[in-house]
Amino acid sequence: MIELDDLRKEYRSGEISVAALQGVSLSIEENEFVAIMGPSGSGKSTMMNILGCLDQPTAGQYRLGGREVSSMTDDELAAVRNRDIGFVFQSFHLLPRLNIVRNVMLPLKYTEMEPEIARDKAVSMLGRVNLANRLDHVPNELSGGQRQRVAIARALVNDPKIIFADEPTGNLDSKTSVEIMELFSELHRAGQTIILVTHEPEIAEYAQKVIHMRDGKVERVEHNAISSH
Ligand code: ADP
Ligand code: ADP
Numbered sequence: 001m002i003e004l005d006d007l008r009k010e011y012r013s014g015e016i017s018v019a020a021l022q023g024v025s026l027s028i029e030e031n032e033f034v035a036i037m038g039p040s041g042s043g044k045s046t047m048m049n050i051l052g053c054l055d056q057p058t059a060g061q062y063r064l065g066g067r068e069v070s071s072m073t074d075d076e077l078a079a080v081r082n083r084d085i086g087f088v089f090q091s092f093h094l095l096p097r098l099n100i101v102r103n104v105m106l107p108l109k110y111t112e113m114e115p116e117i118a119r120d121k122a123v124s125m126l127g128r129v130n131l132a133n134r135l136d137h138v139p140n141e142l143s144g145g146q147r148q149r150v151a152i153a154r155a156l157v158n159d160p161k162i163i164f165a166d167e168p169t170g171n172l173d174s175k176t177s178v179e180i181m182e183l184f185s186e187l188h189r190a191g192q193t194i195i196l197v198t199h200e201p202e203i204a205e206y207a208q209k210v211i212h213m214r215d216g217k218v219e220r221v222e223h224n225a226i227s228s229h
Pocket of ligand 1: 041042
């Protein structure tokens with residue numbers, strides 16, 4: 001599903017240049033659950049931004065579902081992002097004035113879907129994350145874990161090929177983090193491809209494969225035993 005070949009990213013501002021990714025090659029298969037780990041500054045966010053089609057590499061190849069992404073224009077990149085990718089963030093990124101059904105409907109704005117069908121789809125996704133009884137609530141009326149479940153429903157609503165989750169438990173207590181990671185595991189068992197960035201080993205344990213980054217390179221790839229979670 002994902003093939004990276006000698007991927008490089010350099011940030012330049014005036015005289016100063018930072019080599020954030022220094023030749024990353026790896027592949028991620030469909031229905032894999034992958035965690036990207038590494039110390040601060042090792043290139044995780046840069047990697048996530050490129051994999052998530054939010055940014056382009058300076059050099060190297062990125063193939064996503066057989067298509068070469070690294071030569072796409074910004075518009076083509078945006079189309080891939082809207083159609084194929086769901087994002088989950090540490091701070092949820094929900095719109096405070098909209099109820100949770102409307103929040104989950106947001107990604108469907110870019111599709112041709114009829115509003116009633118979009119609504120049904122959002123409601124069914126909220127059912128899948130166990131929030132069917134909260135449909136008319138706004139984010140402020142929910143706990144952190146519930147808000148993250150809304151964000152996960154929103155990420156899933158247009159059937160993305162891949163879910164990218166950037167420190168999805170970073171704002172949650174440990175009990176709630178476990179609940180969220182169990183939800184990701186359940187989605188993975190149902191066939192979802194998931195790529196997660198975390199600096200917490202206990203969170204990375206839920207993934208099948210852990211990519212350890214250091215200084216802009218893949219230091220090692222670790223395969224976890226079939227998850228006991
Ligand atoms: P991580 O997510 O692992 O903390 P990043 O990908 O954010 O790592 O950063 C990798 C390196 O690239 C760091 O040295 C960081 O300072 C640098 N960097 C990241 N984003 C930018 C940017 N927009 N401009 C300049 N340097 C950046
Ligand atoms: P958090 O701190 O919640 O993990 P950030 O605000 O740091 O999230 O965002 C992580 C990255 O995702 C940033 O590069 C940001 O530009 C990008 N981003 C934030 N919100 C969205 C969004 N709704 N859609 C696409 N990209 C986003």
